[in-house]
Amino acid sequence: MYPLADLLELGKSPDILWFNPNIHPQFEWDRRLDNLAKVADHYSLKLIREGACLEDYWKNGADEYLKKYSSRCEMCYDMRMDMTARFASEHGYEAFTTTLLVSPYQQHDKIAQIARQRAEQYGVAFEYHDWRGNFRKGQNMARDIGLYRQKYCGCIFSLETSEFREKILKSFEV
Numbered sequence: 001m002y003p004l005a006d007l008l009e010l011g012k013s014p015d016i017l018w019f020n021p022n023i024h025p026q027f028e029w030d031r032r033l034d035n036l037a038k039v040a041d042h043y044s045l046k047l048i049r050e051g052a053c054l055e056d057y058w059k060n061g062a063d064e065y066l067k068k069y070s071s072r073c074e075m076c077y078d079m080r081m082d083m084t085a086r087f088a089s090e091h092g093y094e095a096f097t098t099t100l101l102v103s104p105y106q107q108h109d110k111i112a113q114i115a116r117q118r119a120e121q122y123g124v125a126f127e128y129h130d131w132r133g134n135f136r137k138g139q140n141m142a143r144d145i146g147l148y149r150q151k152y153c154g155c156i157f158s159l160e161t162s163e164f165r166e167k168i169l170k171s172f173e174v
């Protein structure tokens, strides 16, 4: 919520791109996308959906890919920034940014570094913001319109190590 509100306040006209092959299992992928659709409706913004839930890839197929990176999260950031920068370039956008920049739990500087590299590669601007100081404000905004708020980062590994694992698994049964 907060990044979009800030961009609108700055006079930007953002479209929203959903590309999250790292959200597992499918139930959670659907739930987060449904909630993003509510946000898009709330701000009357266009929502573009790309990609699918790649749980098997994360579990079994990513080893080769991972050799290129220092960590699974770096691979994950790069996959998403690569797609976003390429999409922005191919569809005539002036710039792209990412809601990942609001999270104090992510590797902020690494995300910005990767996004800048991909921006340069595809010839599109990366718009950097440090939104972390308004993370709580964003959470309150989400609560105000009744959004589901995630309890783990997204991939199956982050679910397995979450302190809320049992509670999350129960929520999949609803």
Ligand code: SF4
Pocket (backbone or CB within 6 Å): 022, 023, 072, 073, 074, 076, 077, 153, 154, 155, 156, 157, 158
């Ligand atoms: S913990 Fe989060 S950033 Fe890291 S690989 Fe999993 S979904 Fe991606």
